[in-house]
Amino acid sequence: MSYYGENFPKLGFGLMRMPTLPGGKDVDIEQVKKMVDIYMENGYYYFDTAFMYHGGASETAFREAVARRYPREKFHITDKMPLWDIKGPEDYERIFAQQLEKCGVEYFDLYFLHGIGTDRLKLLDETGGWDFLKKVKERGQVKHIGFSFHSPADTLEKILDAHPEVEVVQLQVNYYDWESESVQARKCWESARRHGIGVIIMEPIRGGSLASMAPDIEKLFLNKNPDVSVASWALRWCASLEGIVTVLSGMSNIAQMEDNIKTMKSFKPLTDDERAVIDDVIKALKAQPTIDCTACKYCVNDCPQHINTPGIFSSFNEYKIFKNLNNTRFGYSMATSKGGKAKDCIECGSCENHCPQNLPIIELLKEAAELYDK
Ligand code: SF4
Ligand code: SF4
Known part of the structure; x- marks a missing residue:
């Protein structure tokens, strides 16, 4: 069964940029609880965490704000295996057990291999990462399996060809990176669609970049509709794509949450006129003068100050x-x-x-x- 078939509300709560207490380190759990309550009251229930978010504190924040406060059947939780911590096959079970405990749940609705890229495929084959994923699903500790992905589309195509057991993939998709040479958002999305699996979108607002821009560029949005936020355009653009399970937003405060909920509760796919506005914004952003560095790194090796x-x-x-x-x-x-x-x-x-x-x-x-x- 494709995870897509579950038909979620299209706003997921990404727990990677939660509000923090003064000092910026510790999660402001009371604030998170308020956000969770607003989110749930509005009919949303999809949470996304990972072992490394907030320096390891995201999973426990989820436990305190959600798992200990809501019946298990009222929410969905996705967690991810940190592949950079895998040194041998035994590490998968050890980390997975910690994650269940930290999240305060007996099973995950969805479980990912975190951040698969070209450089991690060998490690996965050598340490049995794919077998581990199938095993936790067979044991009922995970309902659905997938991975999050940060590499070129041809790599994604090969992985999906080789692993028909994958039900969903989490991709970085937003209007600015749609045709990007490095992110290849469109090509990755097309690959997932070809394989008939669901797509969870991460970074729809590009880590906040698409929430505020230079005033002359923001004006393109405001001229079309002065009553909605700049961020709302990015969310709607993503949610208008086909085959989307949900669109994650790493909300950091109640105002962002309320704006996202306002956008998604009254969601309407973008019209052709609105798409034309976004095309103009992309053109204006791409026309900004930038440093023409090709990242060849020829400058790095001989730098006495080791400057990247x-x-x-x-x-x-x-x-x-x-x-x-x-x-x-x-x-x-x-x-x-x-x-x-x-x-x-x-x-x-x-x-x-x-x-x-x-x-x-x-x-x-x-x-x-x-x-x-x-
Ligand atoms: S040498 Fe350095 S600064 Fe110049 S293009 Fe290459 S990476 Fe960029
Ligand atoms: S110290 Fe400055 S000038 Fe010298 S190589 Fe490094 S970056 Fe270049």
Whole structure:
């Protein structure tokens, strides 16, 4: 049976960006409980967590806010196996048992292998990851199985050909990444459709990028309809696709939740006029001037400060396109977690000698430092 057949309300609660207490680390569980209550009162019941969300605290937050407060038959919960923690076959059962306990449930409605990419296929074959997935389903500890995916569409096609037992796949889909060379959202969605399996959409608002943009671009939406949020366009675009099980939204506060619920409760597929507005927005976003870095990494090896320049430029470009600084801070902190920050550049010039794009790397890093390192 395809999981798609379950016919869910089209708004899923992604538990990866929950509100936090002052300091930004611990989950604000009382706030989450309020959000859960609003979500459930409105007829929604699909929750998505993972071992690593919120530094391991998402599953226990789910237990406190949902599993201990609502009868088991009133909600659906999806959890995911962290493949980067798998060193051998025995790790699957150990982690899975922890997850059931942390979530406070005896079974998961849906269980994923988390973040399958080209680089994890060998590990899965060598450690029996696919067999483990089938086993927990046979044991009744999981009702439906699938995986979340972050790689090119031809890899997805091969996996789905080889694993007809998969019932659903979670994909990064949004209007901005639909034709992206790297994300390949359209091609991945088409592959899932060809295989007749359901699609759960993650990052419909692209981590918040599609919720706020430069005022002149937002105006394209507001001119068409001043009464709805910019984010609502992104949600409706995703929910208008065929074969969608649900659209996850990583809601961080009650206002976002209420806006999402307002959008999805009165959901209507996009009209042709509205699609034309989104096409104009995509064109305007793609026309924003960005740094022409191809991520070839020729600049990285000889940098005495171990600066991950292409990683920094990737975050900087996100800022240049969407003008939302906070949304790009995480990418910047990841890009600089193992080496120097933009401000650490000592202007030796070695990188500029290697750059095939002839980029003024030193000047661009100074701009990035102004933005991120103050
Ligand atoms: S100029 Fe800066 S970024 Fe470039 S190699 Fe030297 S220290 Fe690294
Ligand atoms: S060498 Fe130039 S194009 Fe290549 S990654 Fe570095 S900055 Fe980008």
